Amino acid sequence: MNFNFQSMGNTALAVLTTVGLQILGAIALFIIGRIIINFCIKLVNHGLKRQNIDPTINGYLTSTLHVLLNIILVISLLGWFGIQTATFAGLLAAAAFAIGTAWSGLLANFAAGAFIVVLRPFKMGDFITAGGVTGTVEEIGLFATTINTPDNVRTVVGNNKIFADNIQNFTANPSRRVELTAQLAHDVNPAQAIALLLPKLASIPNVLTNPAPEVTLLAFNPMGPVLAVRPHCHNDHYWQVYFDTNLLINSAFSDAKYPTPEQPVAIRTNGLAVTATTH
Numbered sequence: 001m002n003f004n005f006q007s008m009g010n011t012a013l014a015v016l017t018t019v020g021l022q023i024l025g026a027i028a029l030f031i032i033g034r035i036i037i038n039f040c041i042k043l044v045n046h047g048l049k050r051q052n053i054d055p056t057i058n059g060y061l062t063s064t065l066h067v068l069l070n071i072i073l074v075i076s077l078l079g080w081f082g083i084q085t086a087t088f089a090g091l092l093a094a095a096a097f098a099i100g101t102a103w104s105g106l107l108a109n110f111a112a113g114a115f116i117v118v119l120r121p122f123k124m125g126d127f128i129t130a131g132g133v134t135g136t137v138e139e140i141g142l143f144a145t146t147i148n149t150p151d152n153v154r155t156v157v158g159n160n161k162i163f164a165d166n167i168q169n170f171t172a173n174p175s176r177r178v179e180l181t182a183q184l185a186h187d188v189n190p191a192q193a194i195a196l197l198l199p200k201l202a203s204i205p206n207v208l209t210n211p212a213p214e215v216t217l218l219a220f221n222p223m224g225p226v227l228a229v230r231p232h233c234h235n236d237h238y239w240q241v242y243f244d245t246n247l248l249i250n251s252a253f254s255d256a257k258y259p260t261p262e263q264p265v266a267i268r269t270n271g272l273a274v275t276a277t278t279h
Contacts, residue, residue, distance in 0.1 A: 026077055033073040041066055055124045063142050109143040112163035116140060121167045127235060129168040131157040150239075175208055175232050178242050181218060182227040182249045185259040190217045190225045196252055197229060204244045206237035223261040 041062055048058045117140065122128045126137050128147070135149035144156045170176060184193055194215045201213035211232045218228035229249060233241040 029077060030073070033076065037066065037069045037073065040069060059124065059139060059141075067142065106143060108160040109158045112159035113140065113142055113145075115163055116145070116159060122169045122171075126169055126171040128170065129166075131161040131165055133157050170238075171235050174234070175211070176235050176238055177211075178229075178231050178233060178238065178245060180229040180242070180245055180249070182229050182253070183221075183223055183261045184225045184227065185261040186224040188224065188258050190227065193225075193227060193253075193256075193258070196256060197227070197249065200248055200252055201229070201231050201245065204231065204241060204248060206233050206241055208232040208234070223263045 044065060045058065045062050048061065116122075122130070122137055124137050124140065127135070128137060130145070130147070133147050133149065133155050135147040135153075135155065137145060138148050138154070139146040140159075144158050145162055147155045147157060149155055182193070182197070184190060194217070198213065198215045201207055201215070202209065207213060208231075213232065214228070214230040216228050216230075217225060219226045229245060231241055231245055
């Protein structure tokens with residue numbers, strides 16, 4: 001059998017040239033497509049900002065558009081290589097159904113994200129407790145919400161877990177009440193302690209006068225009366241007022257020389273009852 005090496009070489013060169021040009025064209029198409037996608041995303045993002053669209057909705061829409069444009073780019077690349085895109089679309093739909101059945105939780109997260117954007121129980125920048133996580137909302141994505149906790153830990157929570165659970169939005173209302181208690185000894189008059197604390201609370205920075213601070217008798221326990229101390233403040237100043245109020249309670253009771261609350265405890269030793277106290 002005679003082989004025409006020259007003819008085979010020419011054929012191989014032609015095939016390699018064709019394939020090489022296709023690959024180079026695909027690379028160029030991918031680069032140009034990515035540039036166009038980024039330009040479209042920036043254009044849409046800029047247009048939404050000019051229309052004063054809420055950043056939460058803005059981020060969700062641009063994320064969805066980014067995914068859709070990338071899918072179109074992939075289909076275009078397949079068509080460039082001669083793959084029938086109609087057939088691919090059918091395969092993609094079948095694969096999506098199979099993946100959706102297997103990954104129903106992923107689709108649930110997507111649906112929950114859409115409900116969060118529409119119903120708006122919170123928005124970007126709000127301080128919330130949702131899905132067992134407390135912190136500031138950094139981003140509401142297609143499938144998950146990113147929350148930055150007070151100790152600066154970036155936490156990603158599935159949208160479905162958030163939407164299926166209770167949501168507390170601490171930023172929704174203009175002010176928040178600080179909940180603290182003050183333990184008194186049995187010998188201290190609660191009315192005197194209330195009269196001592198109440199005017200001092202107004203001196204704490206960022207404590208609101210409307211609603212006014214509250215100090216009232218909350219309960220009794222074996223150590224003595226318990227006061228509820230409740231100043232109001234803006235959400236941004238919550239922790240500052242919280243800690244300053246604790247310091248105020250301690251210093252006010254120390255200056256008034258209130259006795260340390262003690263609880264008597266009966267201890268039986270060798271048949272004899274011994275009374276001790278705990279602080």
